[in-house]
Amino acid sequence: MEVIRLDKVSLWRRTQEEFSYDLKKTVLSIVEGKYRQPARKLVLDTIELVVNKGEKIGIIGANGSGKSTLLKIISGILKPTHGTVRVKGQIAPLIELGAGFDPEISVMDNIVLYGVLLGFSRIEMRARAHSILEFAELQDYALVPVKGLSSGMVARLGFSIATDVQPDILILDEVLSVGDESFKNKCQQRIERFWDAEATVLVVSHDLGFMKQSCKRIIWLEKGKINFIGTAERAVESYLAGKVIPE
Numbered sequence: 581m582e583v584i585r586l587d588k589v590s591l592w593r594r595t596q597e598e599f600s601y602d603l604k605k606t607v608l609s610i611v612e613g614k615y616r617q618p619a620r621k622l623v624l625d626t627i628e629l630v631v632n633k634g635e636k637i638g639i640i641g642a643n644g645s646g647k648s649t650l651l652k653i654i655s656g657i658l659k660p661t662h663g664t665v666r667v668k669g670q671i672a673p674l675i676e677l678g679a680g681f682d683p684e685i686s687v688m689d690n691i692v693l694y695g696v697l698l699g700f701s702r703i704e705m706r707a708r709a710h711s712i713l714e715f716a717e718l719q720d721y722a723l724v725p726v727k728g729l730s731s732g733m734v735a736r737l738g739f740s741i742a743t744d745v746q747p748d749i750l751i752l753d754e755v756l757s758v759g760d761e762s763f764k765n766k767c768q769q770r771i772e773r774f775w776d777a778e779a780t781v782l783v784v785s786h787d788l789g790f791m792k793q794s795c796k797r798i799i800w801l802e803k804g805k806i807n808f809i810g811t812a813e814r815a816v817e818s819y820l821a822g823k824v825i826p827e
């Protein structure tokens with residue numbers, strides 16, 4: 581059964597330099613006739629993708645090739661400039677771990693809030709809070725505002741919530757590089773549970789050994805385009821060779 585479908589998805593983004601929201605500067609430059617339209621960059625280029633239920637799909641590619649952006653488009657965090665994205669089922673994106681937390685409210689309230697955003701009830705999230713805190717090793721921090729946690733702790737909390745709720749679709753962006761060694765091992769074990777289960781998983785990682793071992797199909801992205809999509813073995817070999825290797 582098809583759970584994700586991207587039809588001709590493209591995304592243009594403004595390049596960093598015009599992130600100057602300095603009104604005075606902008607007005608001055610208009611008055612002086614020096615105003616330039618913000619430059620834009622094609623970050624995803626006509627992506628076609630169909631993912632079936634239970635598939636474990638890897639995404640590889642050089643820095644800046646659009647891997648995280650593709651995950652954000654699938655998660656609905658970013659909207660495509662052109663094309664359509666269809667997703668069936670509950671999706672838990674583990675991207676920029678903890679980016680969705682409210683720093684001012686407590687860890688406990690954030691657990692509930694995050695769960696509600698994923699479509700769970702408050703009561704259900706309160707019931708899950710104990711196991712979430714335990715996995716994240718944050719039992720003593722339940723009532724502390726999130727701004728009082730270290731960045732590693734925030735990442736642990738994000739990982740713990742998103743994997744506790746057992747979503748239909750799990751999106752993992754480089755989460756294996758988060759946290760200290762002992763927590764990394766715990767994460768790996770928990771991720772393996774998803775590999776055995778029915779869940780559909782999309783994972784981005786630069787760890788090609790892990791990707792080859794864990795994913796059946798791999799997408800190789802280059803400059804926002806799908807260069808290759810196929811068996812893990814061939815995708816990794818092609819990526820390493822810098823060109824698509826014939827079968």
Ligand SMILES: Nc1ncnc2c1ncn2[C@@H]1O[C@H](COP(=O)(O)OP(=O)(O)OP(=O)(O)O)[C@@H](O)[C@H]1O
Nearest residue numbers: 593594595596623642643644645646647648649650
């Ligand atoms: N917030 C943003 N605004 C504008 N452009 C962005 C933004 N975030 C990323 N980009 C651009 O989009 C392109 C793709 O970035 P993306 O983060 O998806 O790449 P990636 O393949 O995940 O890279 P990495 O391996 O370094 O994590 C890059 O050219 C980057 O500069």
